[in-house]
Amino acid sequence: LTVLALESSADDTCAAVVTSDRKILSNVVINQQAFLEEYGGIHPFVALHAHQRNMPGAVQRALREANITIGEVDGIAFTRGPGIPGCLSVCGNAARTLAAAVNKPLVGVHHMQAHALTPFLTSPADALPTFPFLTLLVSGGHTLLLLATSPTAFRILATSLDESIGNAFDKVAKLLQIPYSGRAPGAALERFCTSGPAVGDEDIPEIHMPRPMRGRLAFSYTGLHSTVERFLDARRGEIDERTKLGVARSFQKAAVGQLEDKLVLGMRECAQKGIRVRHLVVSGGVASNSFLRERLRACLDTESPDERVELVFPPPHLCTDNAAMIGWAAMDRFLAGDTDPYSIESRPKWSLEELEGQGELRQG
Numbered sequence: 001l002t003v004l005a006l007e008s009s010a011d012d013t014c015a016a017v018v019t020s021d022r023k024i025l026s027n028v029v030i031n032q033q034a035f036l037e038e039y040g041g042i043h044p045f046v047a048l049h050a051h052q053r054n055m056p057g058a059v060q061r062a063l064r065e066a067n068i069t070i071g072e073v074d075g076i077a078f079t080r081g082p083g084i085p086g087c088l089s090v091c092g093n094a095a096r097t098l099a100a101a102v103n104k105p106l107v108g109v110h111h112m113q114a115h116a117l118t119p120f121l122t123s124p125a126d127a128l129p130t131f132p133f134l135t136l137l138v139s140g141g142h143t144l145l146l147l148a149t150s151p152t153a154f155r156i157l158a159t160s161l162d163e164s165i166g167n168a169f170d171k172v173a174k175l176l177q178i179p180y181s182g183r184a185p186g187a188a189l190e191r192f193c194t195s196g197p198a199v200g201d202e203d204i205p206e207i208h209m210p211r212p213m214r215g216r217l218a219f220s221y222t223g224l225h226s227t228v229e230r231f232l233d234a235r236r237g238e239i240d241e242r243t244k245l246g247v248a249r250s251f252q253k254a255a256v257g258q259l260e261d262k263l264v265l266g267m268r269e270c271a272q273k274g275i276r277v278r279h280l281v282v283s284g285g286v287a288s289n290s291f292l293r294e295r296l297r298a299c300l301d302t303e304s305p306d307e308r309v310e311l312v313f314p315p316p317h318l319c320t321d322n323a324a325m326i327g328w329a330a331m332d333r334f335l336a337g338d339t340d341p342y343s344i345e346s347r348p349k350w351s352l353e354e355l356e357g358q359g360e361l362r363q364g
C-alpha cells in the first residue's frame with residue numbers, strides 16, 4: 001500500500017508518502033521557525049494561517065518527490081488529534097476533501113501513537129522494538145512516559161503536571177539569551193552547554209536545581225525554569241559567561257535527571273507487575289539531545305544490569321513532527337480495511353489511553 005499523509009497539529013506543515021513495506025517515498029516538512037522567533041512561541045492564528053498557505057504546496061511537493069499522482073495512492077491519512085484545534089482543521093479538511101474527491105479510504109491518526117510507533121518504520125528490520133516496551137516522548141508539547149503493550153494499547157505512566165521539558169528548554173534558552181538563529185532553542189542550549197571548559201571544571205559554578213515530584217510518577221518542569229529566572233533576577237540579568245554556562249549545564253542536568261528518575265520508577269513498576277520490558281523508545285524533539293542519550297543509556301545499564309534494555313531513537317528528523325510517521329501509524333488500519341468516514345472530526349483533546357479497543361493489529 002502507498003499512503004499520502006498530512007500533519008499540521010502544531011507548528012509544522014507536513015506531507016509525506018509512505019508504503020506498507022517501510023519506504024518513505026517523500027517527507028516534506030515546512031517549519032514556521034521564523035514566526036516562532038517573532039512571536040516567542042506558537043501563536044494559534046499565525047500557525048493556522050501558515051498551515052493554510054503551506055499545505056497545498058506541501059502536498060504537491062510530497063506527491064512530486066514520490067513520483068506518484070493522487071489517483072495512484074491507496075489511501076490518505078491525517079493527524080486527527082491531539083493538537084491545536086485550528087491547526088488540526090487544516091490537515092483534516094485537506095485530507096477529507098482529497099480523499100472524497102478521488103474516492104480513497106481515509107484514516108485519522110493519533111499524533112502521539114504515531115510518535116511512539118516511528119521505530120517500526122525507521123529501525124533496521126532485525127532491531128525492531130518488541131511489545132511491551134517503554135516510550136519516553138519528550139517534545140515541545142509533551143513529556144510522557146508510556147507503556148506500549150500493542151500498537152493500539154498504551155498506558156500513560158507519567159505525564160507533566162505543568163509545562164513540557166521542551167518548553168522549559170526553550171524558556172531557559174531565551175532567559176539566558178542564547179542565540180538560536182534558525183535552530184530549535186533547546187538545541188542551541190545543548191550546543192551552548194558543550195562550549196567552554198569541560199564539565200567538572202571548578203570555575204564553572206553548579207546552580208542548585210529542584211527535583212520536583214520526587215518519588216512520584218509525574219513530571220514538573222515549571223520549577224526548573226523559574227529557578228533560572230529567579231537566579232537571573234537576583235543578579236539583574238548580569239552574569240558572566242562562566243556563570244551562564246553553569247546555569248545552562250545545571251538546568252540541562254536537572255531536566256534530564258528528572259527523566260532518569262521517572263524512568264527508574266516506571267521500570268520498577270513494570271518489574272513489580274511482572275512486565276518484562278526489553279526496549280525504551282525515545283522520541284520527540286528533545287530526544288536529539290546527546291547529553292540525554294548518554295544519561296539514559298547509563299541509567300538503563302545501572303537499573304537493569306543483567307537484562308539489557310535496548311535504547312531506540314528514531315533519526316532526529318523523524319523524532320520531530322512529520323507526516324511519514326502519520327502515514328505509517330495508519331498503515332495497519334488501511335491494511336485491515338478499517339477506515340474512517342469522510343465526515344470524521346478532529347479531536348484536539350484525545351488521550352492515548354482512549355485508543356485501546358481499535359483492535360490488535362500487525363506492526364512491522
Ligand code: ATP
Binds near residue numbers: 139141165170286
Ligand atoms: P509536539 O510534537 O509534542 O506537539 P512540538 O512539535 O513542539 O510538540 P517537537 O518538534 O517534537 O515538538 O520538539 C520541539 C522541542 O524540542 C522544542 O522545545 C525544542 O527546543 C526541543 N529541542 C530540539 N532539539 C533539542 C535538543 N538538542 N536539546 C533539547 N531540546 C531540544
Ligand code: FE
Binds near residue numbers: 111139320321
Ligand atoms: Fe509531535
